[in-house]
Amino acid sequence: MNVIDRTIGVISPNAALKRQVARQKLSIMNSGYSHHGASRTKKSLLGWMFGGGSPKEDIEDNIQVLRERSRDLYMGTPIATSAIKTLRTNVVGGGLRLKSQIDYEFLGLSDEEAEKLETTIEREFSLWADSVNCDLARLNNFYELQQLIFLSSLMCGDAFALLPYTQRIGMPYDLRIQLIEADRVCDPYYKKGYNNISAGIECNDNGEITAYHIANFHPLSTYRSNSTWTRVEAFGEKTGRRNVIHIMESERIGQRRGVPILAPVIEALKQLGRYTEAELMAAVISGMFTVFIESKSNSEEAPLGSMIPEDEEVDGGDENSYELGNGAIVALGEGETAKETNPGRPNTAFDGFIASVCKQIGAALEIPHDLLLKQFNASYSASRAALLEAWKMFRMRRIWLSNDFCQPIYEEWLSEAVAKSRIYAPGFFDSPIIKKAYCNAEWSGPSQGQLDPVKEANAAVIRVENCFSTRAKETIELTGGDFVKNNRQRIKEEKMRQELLALNKKEVQL
Known part of the structure; x- marks a missing residue:
C-alpha cells in the first residue's frame, strides 16, 4: 500500500478498501481468452468444475470403467448397438479383400508377368485366408477376424493380435492369428509401481513401445486357473519382426491405450436407455385393463373372474402388492379404494425427443442421425449429403484397419509363402524396398x-x-x-x- 492509500485509509477506511478491491480486480483482468473460455470471473463459468492431466490420468486410469460401461451399453441399449454395428457393417462388411498391386516397373516385370504373379499371390492367400486354420482358435477365417477385432476395438477402445506359428495338417502355411481382448493387456501385479509400464504396455526412456504384458487369464473372469503374465516384445530383437498388432485410435500425444468410441456419449446413451425403458413400461401399463373391487365383507373368496396365473405373478408372495394384468380383477380389502390412473401413453413427444438426442449422439460419433436410426425421410440431396459425410469417416477407418491389421498380416504371410517357395519372388529378402514392391496391395470392402x-x-x-x-x-x-x-x-x-x-x-x- 502506497502513501496515498495509507492516508486515505486513515481518513476514510471504506474508500481505501474500495480502492484496494478495484486494484485487485484490475490485476486479474488480462486479455485474449481470459475474457472468454478462460475467464475466472464470469458467472456462467464460475461453477465449471474442470481439471486435466496427462494421458495416463485422463485415459489410462479411467479406461477400465469406460470399457465396461461401453460393453454394457452395446449389450442393452439399442442406439449404442446401432452405432457400433453400423460402423462395423460399413467399414468391414464381409471383410476387406486383397487386391495385389505389385510395383512391376521397379521389379522389371512385364504386364503379363505381373498379372500372372498377382493372380498366383491372391490364389495362395485365399487358400490361407478363407480357412479357419488362419485363426489360432480355429473359429473364424481372416475376414471374420477383421470384423471381430474391429468390433472389439470400438467397444473396448483397442484390441490386440499376436502372430504365432503353428503347424496343422492339410495347411501348408503355419502363420496364425491370435486375437487378444483389451482387458488382458494390463499391469502385472509384480510390476506395479514401475514407471516404464503403464496399462500393460512397456516403454523405454525414449517413449518407444518395447513390450506388451498379456495376462494368461481374463481379469474380469471369476474362473482362473492361474494369475500369470507373458511379456511379449513388440518387435523381434534379431529379426525386427512385428510380434504384436495393436489396433487403436489415438487422440492424445503420448497415449498408450485407446478410448471406446462411445466414451463421449456414455451418459447420454444411458439416460436415453432409461427413458426408453420407462416409456415402454408406461405404455404396457396403459394397455392393461384391471378392475379393482372394494369389499366390505371379510370373505377370502376371490372375486368372479379374477385370475392372474401363478406362473405369471412376479411378487405373489407379497401381501402388500397388487399386480396388474390383461383383464384381471383384483379384490381389495375393507376400507381400501383404488383410484384410476392414466399414464397417458404412448407419449406423442417420444419420437421427436429421441430423434433430437440422437442427432447429438450421431454428431459425436460422425454418424448422421438418419443413418443411426435407419430412417431416410429427407430429400435425395439431404440423404446423399449425409451418406457422403458418413463415408468420409467409414473410408478413414477402413484405411486404418487395412494399414494396421490387414497389411501387416499379409506381409507376414507373404514372407512365409516366399520362404517356402510357394511364391517365386526373386530378391524378396535381399532389400526392404524390393520386399515392399512385392507387398504392395489394396484392400477393398463393401461399396x-x-x-x-x-x-x-x-x-x-x-x-x-x-x-x-x-x-x-x-x-x-x-x-x-x-x-x-x-x-x-x-x-x-x-x-x-x-x-x-x-x-x-x-x-x-x-
Whole structure:
C-alpha cells in the first residue's frame, strides 16, 4: 500500500478498501481468452468444475470403467448397438479383400508377368485366408477376424493380435492369428509401481513401445486357473519382426491405450436407455385393463373372474402388492379404494425427443442421425449429403484397419509363402524396398451403395470419360467388384451370346 492509500485509509477506511478491491480486480483482468473460455470471473463459468492431466490420468486410469460401461451399453441399449454395428457393417462388411498391386516397373516385370504373379499371390492367400486354420482358435477365417477385432476395438477402445506359428495338417502355411481382448493387456501385479509400464504396455526412456504384458487369464473372469503374465516384445530383437498388432485410435500425444468410441456419449446413451425403458413400461401399463373391487365383507373368496396365473405373478408372495394384468380383477380389502390412473401413453413427444438426442449422439460419433436410426425421410440431396459425410469417416477407418491389421498380416504371410517357395519372388529378402514392391496391395470392402443407381452410374461414366477416375476404381466404388474379372466375364458372355444368335439365325433360315 502506497502513501496515498495509507492516508486515505486513515481518513476514510471504506474508500481505501474500495480502492484496494478495484486494484485487485484490475490485476486479474488480462486479455485474449481470459475474457472468454478462460475467464475466472464470469458467472456462467464460475461453477465449471474442470481439471486435466496427462494421458495416463485422463485415459489410462479411467479406461477400465469406460470399457465396461461401453460393453454394457452395446449389450442393452439399442442406439449404442446401432452405432457400433453400423460402423462395423460399413467399414468391414464381409471383410476387406486383397487386391495385389505389385510395383512391376521397379521389379522389371512385364504386364503379363505381373498379372500372372498377382493372380498366383491372391490364389495362395485365399487358400490361407478363407480357412479357419488362419485363426489360432480355429473359429473364424481372416475376414471374420477383421470384423471381430474391429468390433472389439470400438467397444473396448483397442484390441490386440499376436502372430504365432503353428503347424496343422492339410495347411501348408503355419502363420496364425491370435486375437487378444483389451482387458488382458494390463499391469502385472509384480510390476506395479514401475514407471516404464503403464496399462500393460512397456516403454523405454525414449517413449518407444518395447513390450506388451498379456495376462494368461481374463481379469474380469471369476474362473482362473492361474494369475500369470507373458511379456511379449513388440518387435523381434534379431529379426525386427512385428510380434504384436495393436489396433487403436489415438487422440492424445503420448497415449498408450485407446478410448471406446462411445466414451463421449456414455451418459447420454444411458439416460436415453432409461427413458426408453420407462416409456415402454408406461405404455404396457396403459394397455392393461384391471378392475379393482372394494369389499366390505371379510370373505377370502376371490372375486368372479379374477385370475392372474401363478406362473405369471412376479411378487405373489407379497401381501402388500397388487399386480396388474390383461383383464384381471383384483379384490381389495375393507376400507381400501383404488383410484384410476392414466399414464397417458404412448407419449406423442417420444419420437421427436429421441430423434433430437440422437442427432447429438450421431454428431459425436460422425454418424448422421438418419443413418443411426435407419430412417431416410429427407430429400435425395439431404440423404446423399449425409451418406457422403458418413463415408468420409467409414473410408478413414477402413484405411486404418487395412494399414494396421490387414497389411501387416499379409506381409507376414507373404514372407512365409516366399520362404517356402510357394511364391517365386526373386530378391524378396535381399532389400526392404524390393520386399515392399512385392507387398504392395489394396484392400477393398463393401461399396457405398446408391440412393439413385441411375444417377450414380451416369456420374461414374462421366468421371471415367473425362479421366477423373478409372473403370477399376468406379467398379469397386459402385459394386465392390473387380473390373478385370468383370471384363473377362463379359467377353465370355458376349461370345456365347453371339454364338447363340448365329445359331438361331441359322435355324430360321433352314
